[in-house]
Amino acid sequence: MTGRVKYCEVCKIDFSILFRVQYQTSKEWIFVCHECLLNLKKDNPAYKYGGTWKK
Numbered sequence: 001m002t003g004r005v006k007y008c009e010v011c012k013i014d015f016s017i018l019f020r021v022q023y024q025t026s027k028e029w030i031f032v033c034h035e036c037l038l039n040l041k042k043d044n045p046a047y048k049y050g051g052t053w054k055k
């Protein structure tokens, strides 16, 4: 990985650890923080976990 900063797609805050997830039927991967991950995951059949990203 390069050293570039990544932001949570949901809350737009920069975190040192982010989670790669799919949460829509569009199959688009996004990076979110742990807190937003829990929100997206809840009652979401489209949710898919794709790994952890560390700075």
Ligand SMILES: [Zn+2]
Residues within 6 Å of the ligand: 008, 009, 010, 011, 012, 013, 032, 033, 034, 035, 036, 037
């Ligand atoms: Zn977030």
